[in-house]
Amino acid sequence: MTNSASIGQPLDRVDGPLKVSGAATYAAEHQLDHAPLVGWIVEATIPTGRIKALDTSAAENSAGVVAVLTHRDSPAQTPFGEPDDEGRFTQSRAMLRDDRIRYHGFPVALVIADTLANARHAAGLVEVSYESEPAVTVAGEDADEKPDELDGGLDADVSRGDFERAYGDADVTLDVTYSTPNQAAAAMEPHATIAEYDGEELWVYTSVQLIGPAVQVLANTLNLDPDKIRVLSPYIGGGFGSKLGLHNEAVLACLGAMHLERPVKVVQHRRHVFHNAPHRGNSVQRIRLGASRDGKLQAIGHDSFMPRARDYAFAEPTGASARTTYRTDALLSRHRVKTVDISLIDSCRAPGHSIGSLAFESAIDEMAYRCGQDPVAFRLANMPDKDPSSGKPFSSHDLAECLREGAAKFGWDQRESAPRSHERGRQLVGYGVASTIRINILVKSTTRIRLSDDGSLIAWANMTDIGTGTYTILTQIAADILGLPAGQVQIELGDSAYPASCGSGGSFGAGSSGSALRDACMKLREKLVDIARKQESLKSADFDGARFERGKLVLGDKEVPLTELVRQSGHDYLEVEGKVEPGEEHEKYSQHSYGAQFAEVTVDRDTGEVRVQRMLGVFSAGRILNHKTARSQLLGGMVWGISYALLEELMLDERYGAFVNRDFAEYHLAVNRDIPEVEIHFREQPDSHSNPLGSKGIGELSISGAGAAVANAVYHATGVRVRNFPITLDKLLEHLP
């Protein structure tokens, strides 16, 4: 019997009604018994150096101001970056601790007042003078530091076979350098926190993707017992990596609350977010490819150069696409970074594959043309039979089928292969393709569930839903396994008091937290069956074919309501815990989700304006847990891809280490009119190695290729290959007919 809440069904988001009616409570919106004071961040205006003089008197005397917190009176903190062996999400994020300026925009004061207007006004009265020190603000091909490891624990360098020789011997070679700009996550909800402290316990209402590390980072930073810290983050207005680690206003709100022992709310202004939350660093990617005359790849070389924020060990694995997408005789992938004095550089949606694919899938397209081959056929001719970087077998591999199916659905055979072959009036028309892969990860997770004698089920985990649909797919998993209607399942997330889970990031949320919940539900089923077995009336029942349906345990022609089984346990409810952790399946196999994306663009031959006319993607990401929310994840990633290819660029003033386009008029995101008709198809193939659900990561899949499909279509339309993203019209104009 089909349950409308079964796994895979396109169930409407269970939190949908709250979100469309304005009733979902985001970080800054929690109502406390007493209205919190309001803090405003005063930012440093130099990239590095010391505070020479700080005059807060005018601000302190300004109307409504309660305190101006600076390094002179801030509560004690652990030095930034300590301990240095626990990873970046839990190391101290101290600020207002001493007179050192770490980067442009680093907080030098927090003005706390009764109202936002008073705090903001007074912030303008704080006078700061600095002793500047020489700062490094830009990294390019001069980056020469080898990081200890890349994000996700990947090796900085991978070398298979003799690259130089294979490249030197190749009939056809390509040596090109691509660049991608600094980029902002730009979640629509600016980072925000309300902190409340009573001298013993610290309550923190914030917007963070990983709850467990948020508690630990506050404990480490503020020298508090983690058991005395409660972090709540039930609704999150987008994260995209920028809310993985706890951000600056959260630490500041806590400092303010501890200093005053009154609740303090700090909401980053949009202009704060660009410096006081992390961004993605710019990359330079040199790609060298060698192939035989008939188009077989023999050498793949990828050298990545990026900035790394001082004392913050995040290095993006931009070589990820080059390492695993195609077969090759020899592979050389290296990552170098340069330490810079600018604001934190961290994960942004699909670290590695997103900007890596932008460059690499463009270069592969160049190579296809250079070998005189169709870009789809070239890719198909170079499918790997094992992971080229590790030699491990793939848990499943479906890229070729995605490409074939996508090409057929898109009408790829209607495309003339030569660039600048298609025109529509004054518009040049082009068609592009890109392979899409994204690593699949499983992260340790736990959960606890309770089935009450009224038939309701509650699941608790400190998991988060950042718009990915976690509340909904977890509802479906529990409803499906226990045969309950969705309305009887309640998922409680976003609270550090709940069992530790993976949190949201790296596309591991659904598979990991879902598998922990599955485990709990399966254990609960065993418990319920055990209770039933003890029943006299069910002695002869068919326990081998036990099913859970319609709130009942069904045993052949006999059935018993779960509520009755709970009551027979002698308790008001049954509670069990579930967990999952990565095992040898993730050691033995190289695991990825796959896709193929196709784009049609037009380029105005007079203005150079690029418009995406349609996009199509075929995706293979294991078992799909909810077809509606999964499609939305892919749709969103495609929008990001279009945005990365054509629009987004965070511009740095190298003299001050400051981003200059710190708002949405200047930092361009794709808007509704930029997004065409988008077609999304699933090739649903559960992967038995990925996790007990057979699902795979989906949130970062489509962004890992969408932009290159657009870029390759622009080349096909114009014959112009732009290698410095984004492809803005000024880069095309002089080359157009």
Place this chain on the structure above:
Amino acid sequence: MAELSVNGQQVTLSDDPRTTLLDTLRELPGFTGTKKGCDHGQCGACTVLLDGRRVNACLILAVQCEGCEVTTIEGLGEGDQLHPLQQAFVRHDGFQCGYCTPGQICSAYAMLEEIANGEPSDVTDEDGVRLSRDEIRERMSGNLCRCGAYANIVDAILEAGQREESPS
């Protein structure tokens, strides 16, 4: 003190002449549905209806609203019953994180009226104003959605708009 009606309820807003309609609304319990995304009129998350027209509440000072009627996302439905636009956004998954959603829906509500009134846009051709995907895309481009739900937002608005055009 600026006195105005919010969702039919008389409220007194901050008399601080620096305070925007948005900031003062968000301080009122029960009115945090209106979101602040940029504070610059660039993202549309704070869109509300001011005397029936859509505005960015971050660009209007509270004191300018004396005697006005404001409708926020909390005022669109009838009690617990969601407005057809709100229902369509849920059905078509016209959002993910939900933060831009109240602004999208308020904007869509007013936009459908603009179309019904025959107010032209950049994409309107000589045949006049008709409800279409292109019209929706153009007219909703002041409402950013970083989750990238645009195509679903268009589906939701189109469905709700068509239902309005031909009530069954």
